[in-house]
Amino acid sequence: MNEINRKNFIFAEKIQLTISSKRILDTITLKIPNGLTVITGENGAGKSTLLKILGKILQPSKGNIIYNNQKLKEYSSFMFQEPIFLNRTINDNLQHALRCFNGNFKTSYQSMIVSYLKQFNISHLLNMYPDTLSVGEKKIISYIRSIIVSPKIIFLDEPCAHLDMNNQKTISNHINKLSNSIPIVIVAHKNELNLYNITQSIKIDGGNLI
């Protein structure tokens, strides 16, 4: 408990995850400070699983995740490696996320959504269905959905994968800028590391920190 303080936003203590008697994560202890924390490792190393546990999407088999502030836990947002969308227009998907996140189902967030889409030059996607979008467009919308809710901490799983150079730059610049005000934890591959202003780098292999 002493490890959690104003400098460390999350303290993960002896995290283990076992699924069907297979050890996915093996006694991981780490701290998430302010700024940008990057989790790297080979495919299947357990990066996304660790991110999901830190973001409270998955429960570890053993160990604790301690947040230094209850609001961090309640106002975290998560971007998945494979974007998940409801079978509704982009506008309705973003409205749904905002309404659930804020617990306010009567408010319309139309102007906010339009302004975010404009900021990323994808206003034309507003009334389109996710099935009709390219992988890259889905990634950008998924990123927008994770930041539009004004979270206190963000977990991003490979936010720049499957993006062209321009979009990689746009998203990574945005992440770098945002990490000056809130803690961000991302999963990234080695070749993407030069895109980010990294505060802390964590490498994971075979479910262990190295």
Added chain:
Amino acid sequence: MLDLYDIIIDAFNIMLGVEEYYFTIVITSLYVSVTATIVASLIFIPLSALIVVNNFFLKKFLQIIINSLLALPPVVIGLFLYIIFSRMGIFGDLDLLYTSSIMIIAQVILIIPIIMTLAINSIHGIYIKYREYLLSIHSSQVSIIITILWESRKDIIVGVLVAFGRVLSEVGAIIIVGGNIENLTRTMTTGIVLETSKGELSIALSLGITLLLISFTLNILIYLLRTNE
């Protein structure tokens, strides 16, 4: 004695002429079956969603029970309701036997397992697909249930139509509790049983054709919903 051709012509004349006896039976059938389907859907579809999103002791056992009830014979439901709603039964004072209300109760009981099994299957798939996303945006349980119900609405509507088709063609339970009383509890199926036994094949056939037409319409709707996905 009428030959087959005359019976068919008479049956269509009854249908096209909308004779009062025929019309009352069709309306009673639709009233009982539509009400039972709506009541069962409004209660047991949200309950199915609640079962899907929650983990609790004996959840799997409950699902096995619901699946097993699919095979429950309608006459047994009718007999059971007859016993508890007859004068000697615990609900005898309600005086519901031989009314359309008891027929609705019988049909609701009959379609609970159909509606719940189909709803649970379709909602479960959608819940697995969206569970992590809904957790990531901190959805409350109510908004999770509303979201997954909305996202699985087509499959749920198919289930409701299947259940409606099932109650509309049911005869065993409602003939016991409804009594097949003219202008009150006589439905298309119980009417067919009676008119056939009386040798009134034209009216029986007109009811049979109407039942088939409704069933055919339901199947077209189910097909359209499924192919529209």
